[in-house]
Amino acid sequence: MKTTIISALALFLAFGASAQDKYFTRDGYIKFYSSTPIEDIAAENHKVTAILDEATGKLEFSALIKSFEFEKALMEEHFNENYMESNTFPKSTFKGEIVGFDASKFGAKPMEVTVKGMLEMHGVAKEISEKGTVTKQDGKYVLKSKMMVNPEDYKIEIPNTVREKIAKELEVTIDVALAIFKK
Amino acid sequence: MKFKHILALIAFGAFFIPTSLTAQDDMLDMLGEEEPQPVYATAGFKTTRIINGHSFEMNAHGVMDFKISHRFGTLNSGALNAFGLDNALMRIGFDYGLTKWLNVGIGRNGGAIKYYDGFAKVKFLRQQTGVKNIPISALFVSDFAIDANPKNNVEQQPYYFSHRLLYTNQIIIGRKFNDAFSLQIMPTHVHRNFVQTKAESNDVLLMGVAGRIKLSKRVAINAEYYYALPGQLDAQYKNSLSIGFDIETGGHVFQLHLTNSTGMVEPAFLTETRGSWLDGDIHFGFNVSRVFTVYRPKR
Incomplete structure (x- = not known):
C-alpha cells in the first residue's frame, strides 16, 4: 500500500518536474508533391500528430504512412506496398527542435525559424535542418514549412521503369496548428 | 523507521x-x-484475376480495368506452329469498380471459342485489423456467359437462345497471410442450360484453390487449380491448372502463364478444359491489365 502511494507520488512529481506548456495537434497537414513532365503525383495526410514544448522549443511530429491519400487508388496501393512498405514501417517521425526558440518572440506575423532534428521514415533516420515559419495567434502556434526530400536518402527504391514518372526530389508541405495541451 | x-x-x-x-x-x-483506425489488408494479389479466375482483390471505386488476354496453341504443337504462337484465342474485357465493394464487368472471348460474358463481384467481408479483427476476405462472384459459337449443326432442334446461356456462381474465401503469401479457396457452381450428352450434368460443382508468392516487390508467382467433383463432366474434359507470373509496372500488370485451358470465361475453363498437362497440352498465355481512374470519389 505504502509503495503504491509512494510510486503515485513519484509519478506525479516526475510529471510535475517537466510540466511546462506544451502545444499539440492530431490533425496536422502534410502534403507531398512530385512533378515530372509525364505525371504529377500528390498525396495528403490530414491526421498528422505534432507536439511542441514552449519552454525548450523541442518539436516532434508523427505521421501514419497509411493516412496519406492519393487521387488514384492504385498509386496509394503502390505507395504503401512498393515504396514506403508501410506494413513494416507504419510511421514516419521527426524529433528535433526549433533553433533559438523564444516563446516571447512570436506573434501574428510569421517569423522565420530553422528546425533541426532527426527525420525518420522507411526505417532510415537522417539529420535534417529546414526553414519554416512560426505564428502565434489566438493561443495557437501555427507552423509552416516547405522542404525537399530525396526518397533515395531514405532507401526508397524507385525502379527504372517508373523513374521518369517520379521526381528526384519531392516537395513536402507542412502546415500544423498546435493548441495548448491539457493533461 | x-x-x-x-x-x-x-x-x-x-x-x-x-x-x-x-x-x-x-x-x-x-x-x-x-485512436485505432481500421487497417485493411491490401494488394493480396496484383490484380483482380489470378490467371483465369477471380482473385479476392477488387478494383477501387471509380477505377476501370481494361483487360486484354491471349491464350496461344499448345506448346507440343511443334516448331512449324511456333509452339502454339500461330494460334491464339483472345478476350477483351472491361471491369469497373461501382463502389469499393461492388465490381461489374463485361467481356468478349473471341477466336475458335466465342463467348460474351458479364459478372458482378461483391466483397462482403474485408480482411482487416485495428478496430475490428477480420482474418479473411470473402466475396461472391456471379457470372453469366453467352455461348456465341455457330450452332448450325447441333442435333438439338429447335435450338433457342436460352440454350446458349451459362451461369457461374462462386464464393471466394481468401487471406493475405503476409506481404509475400496469399491463399484463397473458391467453391464454385456452374449451371449450363444445354449440354452435349445426357451423361454430362447441367450443374457442375467445383472446388478451386489459388495462391501467390511474391518474388520481389513487383513480381509474383501465381497458381490456380479447379477440381471438378467426379461424374459431372465428360471424360475428355480435364481440371484446369494454371501457373504464371505477375509483373507490375506502375499502371499495368502483365500476367504471363502456362495453362491447360484456352477459354477465358468461367464455363469454358471450368467445364471445357481439354488439355492435359501430362501430355504436354500446355498453352502459353498472357493477360494485360491497365487501370484508369475514370471517377474520383470524394473522401
Whole structure:
C-alpha cells in the first residue's frame, strides 16, 4: 500500500518536474508533391500528430504512412506496398527542435525559424535542418514549412521503369496548428 | 523507521528518474495512444484475376480495368506452329469498380471459342485489423456467359437462345497471410442450360484453390487449380491448372502463364478444359491489365 502511494507520488512529481506548456495537434497537414513532365503525383495526410514544448522549443511530429491519400487508388496501393512498405514501417517521425526558440518572440506575423532534428521514415533516420515559419495567434502556434526530400536518402527504391514518372526530389508541405495541451 | 524512509526515498528516486527521462525524450508518448483506425489488408494479389479466375482483390471505386488476354496453341504443337504462337484465342474485357465493394464487368472471348460474358463481384467481408479483427476476405462472384459459337449443326432442334446461356456462381474465401503469401479457396457452381450428352450434368460443382508468392516487390508467382467433383463432366474434359507470373509496372500488370485451358470465361475453363498437362497440352498465355481512374470519389 505504502509503495503504491509512494510510486503515485513519484509519478506525479516526475510529471510535475517537466510540466511546462506544451502545444499539440492530431490533425496536422502534410502534403507531398512530385512533378515530372509525364505525371504529377500528390498525396495528403490530414491526421498528422505534432507536439511542441514552449519552454525548450523541442518539436516532434508523427505521421501514419497509411493516412496519406492519393487521387488514384492504385498509386496509394503502390505507395504503401512498393515504396514506403508501410506494413513494416507504419510511421514516419521527426524529433528535433526549433533553433533559438523564444516563446516571447512570436506573434501574428510569421517569423522565420530553422528546425533541426532527426527525420525518420522507411526505417532510415537522417539529420535534417529546414526553414519554416512560426505564428502565434489566438493561443495557437501555427507552423509552416516547405522542404525537399530525396526518397533515395531514405532507401526508397524507385525502379527504372517508373523513374521518369517520379521526381528526384519531392516537395513536402507542412502546415500544423498546435493548441495548448491539457493533461 | 529510518530504514523505511530510505526505502521510500529509493522507490521515489527509481520512479522519478525513468519517468522524467521518457517525458523529455519522447513528448509524443505524452499524447497517449492514437485512436485505432481500421487497417485493411491490401494488394493480396496484383490484380483482380489470378490467371483465369477471380482473385479476392477488387478494383477501387471509380477505377476501370481494361483487360486484354491471349491464350496461344499448345506448346507440343511443334516448331512449324511456333509452339502454339500461330494460334491464339483472345478476350477483351472491361471491369469497373461501382463502389469499393461492388465490381461489374463485361467481356468478349473471341477466336475458335466465342463467348460474351458479364459478372458482378461483391466483397462482403474485408480482411482487416485495428478496430475490428477480420482474418479473411470473402466475396461472391456471379457470372453469366453467352455461348456465341455457330450452332448450325447441333442435333438439338429447335435450338433457342436460352440454350446458349451459362451461369457461374462462386464464393471466394481468401487471406493475405503476409506481404509475400496469399491463399484463397473458391467453391464454385456452374449451371449450363444445354449440354452435349445426357451423361454430362447441367450443374457442375467445383472446388478451386489459388495462391501467390511474391518474388520481389513487383513480381509474383501465381497458381490456380479447379477440381471438378467426379461424374459431372465428360471424360475428355480435364481440371484446369494454371501457373504464371505477375509483373507490375506502375499502371499495368502483365500476367504471363502456362495453362491447360484456352477459354477465358468461367464455363469454358471450368467445364471445357481439354488439355492435359501430362501430355504436354500446355498453352502459353498472357493477360494485360491497365487501370484508369475514370471517377474520383470524394473522401
